[in-house]
Every structure is written in C-alpha cells, then in structure tokens.
Amino acid sequence: MKKIILGLMLSSVITSCSVTKSSTAKSLDVYGTVMHIPVVADLNVKQEKVSATLEFLGKEASEAIKNKVIGEALKKSNADILIEPSFDIETKGSNSKITVKGFPASYSNFRNATPGDVELLKAGVIQKSDKG
Template sequence: MKKTLFYFAAIALLTVTLSSCESAYTYTYRESTARYMELMRTGFIKPVTAEMEVQSERIEYSVELEVEISEKDIKSIISANNNGKESSIVLGWKKEALAQTAKHFHADDMVAPMFEIAPHPKKEGVLVVTVTGYPAVYKNFRTITKDDADMILKFYGQGDKGDSSAEPSSNKKSIFKL
C-alpha cells in the first residue's frame, strides 16, 4: 500500500512539474507607414516636382507603443549606439511614431522631426515616443523643367562623387532629358 501511494505521489509530482514547465509566448506585430513600396513600372516616367507647404508652428505629439524588449534587443541597441549607428529596433519605434504623428496632423511629411523615447511612467511594457517637428503637405505637383533639373544638379551633384559645389555648366552633360 505504501509503495502504491509512493508511486502515485511520484507520478502526480512529475505531472505537475512537467505541466508547469510549459512557457507561454506572445508574439505581436503591427506596422504603420505612409510609404511602404514604390511601384515599379516599365517604360519612361516623367519626373515630377511639388511644393512643400510647411506649418510655421512646431507641434508635439506623443505615441504609446507596446513593446517587449529582450536582453538580446538591449545589447543590440547598446552596440549600435556605441558604434555611432542607430539600432533598427529604435528606428522602427521612430517610424511608427512618425507615421502616427503625420496621420494625426493630416501631413504628408514631418520637417526636422526630433524624438524623445522614454518608458511610460505607469504602464509596464509601454514606451512613449514623442515627436516634435513641423507638419508639411505637398501641393502644386508639376512636371520638372530644365531650371528644376539644373537646380537639382547644383545642389545634389552629378554621378557618384556628389559634386555639389559647382554651378551647372554647358560642359556638363545633363542627366535629364527635357
């Protein structure tokens, strides 16, 4: 009888031990972006330019993001910061906050955005990303002119060297056919 009771207790203990070892994993993925994929078309596409109307008043908007950060993520963030780079994890948080801010202010873009990232003071597992900047919208779309092309070459240069110091001259071959 004692032997049977011992075996029963051992099996019960083993069952409880094994069932409590099961781990629960939660994976959540959410993404928000204003521009995800550029359309690829065959043929020639006419270059287009637009004016950007920027609000003169700087705005501030905070976004709460639920995050689960592992020890590996923290090491990745620290390593990127130590190497003068931005972690892809942090970049993802910034992109999400920027997209929500632009959507909230009905903007196409944010000019000179600055970010502040901090843990939520009362909610565990939540980050508060605050975006400060100037909302902007694009307007007056039109096909570019030769003057536009020359200005682009003046400021951004031509080719791989990025010669931005030189004025466009007649001996330079234009990369734009107008």
C-alpha cells in the same frame, strides 16, 4: 495494442494540422529606351511644430516604432511628411515612451519639371553628396 495504434493515429492527426503560408515573387528590370518626364511638387511647410507620443515595451525604439509615431503626428496635422523630426525617448523599467516633434508639410502643385527645376535638383544632389 489498440490503445497504441489509437494514440499514434491521434498524434499524427494533431501534428498534421499545422498551416504554413509562403509566397514567391519574381521581378524583372525593364531595359530599353523608356523615358519619363520628372515630376516636381511644391512643399508647403507649416511654421508650427507638431508632436505625437507613443508608448511601447522595451528600451530601444525600432525604425517601425519611429515610423508609427511619425504617422500619428502626420495624422494629427493632416500632413504628408514630417520635416526635421526629433525623437525623445523616456524609459521607466521595461516601458518606454517616444515623442516625435517636427514641422508638418504637404505636397501641392504637382507639375512636369522645367530646366530650372532640374538644375536645382542637381545642385541638391551635389550638396548632399559633399556632406557624406
């Protein structure tokens, strides 16, 4: 009988030691007359492409893997964004290798938007929606 009680106590101690983490968050949209001035920047695009390669398990590259290899290319070229990235995926068995190539670019000359900038932004949005 003592062995059964001891066994039950031991099993309850073992199972009660699990750790569960959770978090909650609330957000609230701000309504009212708050206005901000749009900020634009120049984009300096390098003429030479940069590439980076990453090995991973599996046959399909997730968005996380693509973002990681883009990050490696950006780190290599000290850039802010990769323009026109293209991906090559090579698979051998369960191992794969992804290579990204693109034009590295950096932002500079941050400034408040002018009326001319706003017109260019509107034209870009219209062109983009026409392709859709």
